[in-house]
Amino acid sequence: MTETAIDLDWDLERSRARRTKRWSQYDRDIIDLTVAEMDLPVAEPVLxxxxxxxxxxxxxxxxxxxxxxxxxxxxxxxxxxxxxxxxxxxxxxxxxxxxxxxxxxxxxxxxxxxxxxxxxxxxxxxxxxxxxxxxxxxxxxxxxxxxxxxxxxxxxxxxxxxxxxxxxxxxxxxxxxxxxxxxxxxxxxxxxxxxxxxxxxxxxxxxxxxxxxxxxxxxxxxxxxxxxxxxxxxxxxxxxxxxxxxxxxxxxxxxxxxxxxxxxxxxxxxxxxxxxxxxGRPWLREAVRFLADNRKLVTDALAGLDIGYTEPEAGYLAWLDLRRFGLADPAAHLLRRTGVATTSGADHGTSGNGFVRLNFATVPGVLTDALDRVTDCLLGG
Ligand SMILES: Cc1ncc(COP(=O)(O)O)c(C=O)c1O
Incomplete structure (x- = not known):
């Protein structure tokens, strides 16, 4: 068995049990991809x-x-x-x-x-x-x-x-x-x-x-x-x-x-x-590998949407250009229609109008569910 620095057998209930802002802003049926924190266990040396x-x-x-x-x-x-x-x-x-x-x-x-x-x-x-x-x-x-x-x-x-x-x-x-x-x-x-x-x-x-x-x-x-x-x-x-x-x-x-x-x-x-x-290096290396896999899930999911999106070179945030859908407030629209919370692009300066920011550092199953909901909604109009 290979030695790993991260226990990837992590689920959302353990993140919720932290009782920090990450999973406390909305009711349980909402997938919150706003707060920039990761759903991963903390590195063993840090703990x-x-x-x-x-x-x-x-x-x-x-x-x-x-x-x-x-x-x-x-x-x-x-x-x-x-x-x-x-x-x-x-x-x-x-x-x-x-x-x-x-x-x-x-x-x-x-x-x-x-x-x-x-x-x-x-x-x-x-x-x-x-x-x-x-x-x-x-x-x-x-x-x-x-x-x-x-x-x-x-x-x-x-x-x-x-x-x-x-x-x-x-x-x-x-x-x-x-x-x-x-x-x-x-x-x-x-x-x-x-x-x-x-x-x-x-x-x-x-x-x-x-x-x-x-x-x-x-x-x-x-x-x-x-x-x-x-x-x-x-x-x-x-x-x-x-x-x-x-x-x-x-x-x-x-x-x-x-x-x-x-x-x-x-x-x-x-x-x-x-x-x-x-x-903390071994943990960090594995965290980046985990994030790279999630980044690919995002890229693959967005491929059919024909929107402006460039994979991040660092970090776990995806910046989605939704201007072509002509929505007044895309983050509010997605929250209402899909139950997925993203950060409004307008919070990032006036050049962010029409964009949303999505945190992909979550459990892969949760991320896939969120991406399915978002892409279905956008494709369905
Ligand atoms: C670019 C950047 N700077 C600073 C922070 C927050 O740092 P602090 O809480 O130490 O002020 C964040 C948090 O997401 C960030 O993205």
């Missing part, structure tokens, strides 16, 4: 680290960043995984990535400057920009050979008009697109030319289907990068994310911010993060 922390009653305030193991574990992960050499002194902890976005926008970008957001994008980017007291400037991505690409001319124009930063989602939620090196290099040149900052949210990077991923920080020594183990290893409720400063001045300024601004991570999340980065 063991959390159980150990519980046994030790590690329920106090977290130790200071520089005395915790997390920056070192993250630094090793980034070096081994991406060849990105970044010392632990440049890695700081966050309770969640969006806090890192708001606080960096406030403190590390030109006062009051608007923020460029290539869209479609993770909807909470807009919340974070609002909380930071800034204006979002949407620059819709363009269709390229491999799917969505940054509109670099549009970004150039927005920076020229006064925007002070670009908030990149790399890999992108919801499209699953990994921006390539050439585009990242041009983006870095534009940022340098206009004195703007680039913030790169790389939370989905560990869940990619091919090896080529260029961390933005590898080409810009003024980058601000957001990473986390919570998404890839499926423990977002444990509260621990990371911000990585390429520029030492940013790290120095960050150290002066009050705890109320940047504190709030949990010792349980910190223990889980160290375990994930150090011992």
């Amino acid at each position: 063991a680290a959390v159980q150990d922390a519980v046994r030790r009653q590690a329920f106090g305030y977290p130790v200071a960043d520089e005395r915790s193991e997390v920056p070192q574990a993250a630094s090793e992960w980034l070096t081994e995984e991406h060849g990105l050499t970044v010392g632990p002194d440049r890695v700081r902890l966050l309770p969640e990535l969006m806090r890192g976005v708001t606080m960096s926008l406030r403190h590390l970008t030109r006062a009051g400057s608007p923020v460029v957001v290539p869209t479609p994008v993770y909807g909470r980017f807009f919340d974070a920009i609002q909380v930071a007291g800034r204006e979002a400037v949407e620059v819709p991505m363009r269709a390229g050979d491999r799917g969505y690409e940054l509109d670099l001319d549009g970004i150039d124009r927005a920076l020229r008009a006064g925007a002070g930063s670009v908030l990149l989602c790399h890999p992108n939620n919801p499209t699953g697109r990994v921006t390539d090196r050439g585009q990242l290099e041009t983006l870095a040149e534009l940022a340098a030319r206009h004195g703007a900052r680039v913030l790169s949210d790389e939370i989905h990077a560990p869940l990619r289907y091919q090896p080529d991923f260029v961390p933005y920080a590898s080409i810009d020594d003024n980058a601000i990068t957001l990473v986390s183990a919570t998404k890839a290893w499926n423990f977002p409720g444990l509260r621990c994310g990371l911000i990585v400063f390429s520029n030492p001045d940013d790290a120095r300024l960050w150290a002066t911010l009050p705890r109320a601004a940047v504190g709030g991570m949990s010792p349980l999340g910190m223990a889980a993060t160290v375990a994930a980065f150090r011992d």
Whole structure:
């Protein structure tokens, strides 16, 4: 018998028993494919680290960043995984990535400057920009050979008009697109030319289907990068994310911010993060294989629909272009007619109107049922 890192004998009842948001938003007859979490058991090393922390009653305030193991574990992960050499002194902890976005926008970008957001994008980017007291400037991505690409001319124009930063989602939620090196290099040149900052949210990077991923920080020594183990290893409720400063001045300024601004991570999340980065590779490899099989189920199911769809290069979200059906609100229509809940494309920026986002990281039988319902409905008109 081969040793496996994931017990794939998992069913929805075990996900429901978690009593987290994932399966608590709707009645039982609805298949909810909105919340970005996976219906998979947590990695054994992560579970063991959390159980150990519980046994030790590690329920106090977290130790200071520089005395915790997390920056070192993250630094090793980034070096081994991406060849990105970044010392632990440049890695700081966050309770969640969006806090890192708001606080960096406030403190590390030109006062009051608007923020460029290539869209479609993770909807909470807009919340974070609002909380930071800034204006979002949407620059819709363009269709390229491999799917969505940054509109670099549009970004150039927005920076020229006064925007002070670009908030990149790399890999992108919801499209699953990994921006390539050439585009990242041009983006870095534009940022340098206009004195703007680039913030790169790389939370989905560990869940990619091919090896080529260029961390933005590898080409810009003024980058601000957001990473986390919570998404890839499926423990977002444990509260621990990371911000990585390429520029030492940013790290120095960050150290002066009050705890109320940047504190709030949990010792349980910190223990889980160290375990994930150090011992979570076998689980991650199997999780990606599982997701790749589900991705194929989606691709096969959509083949007969004649809709715009490009397989994601990373992550477990499918971005479906349903504009040809002329529905005012496709997500509401599908929910009403099929009992399958998807995220409205409009939540991802105005360029998402007419699209829906579907989380395919669920039990294959449930996914197949949902896909059958959605395709039957769309084919039936
Ligand atoms: C691109 C992206 N960034 C951040 C997050 C959430 O991170 P956090 O809960 O740490 O703010 C998500 C969650 O889906 C995401 O897709």
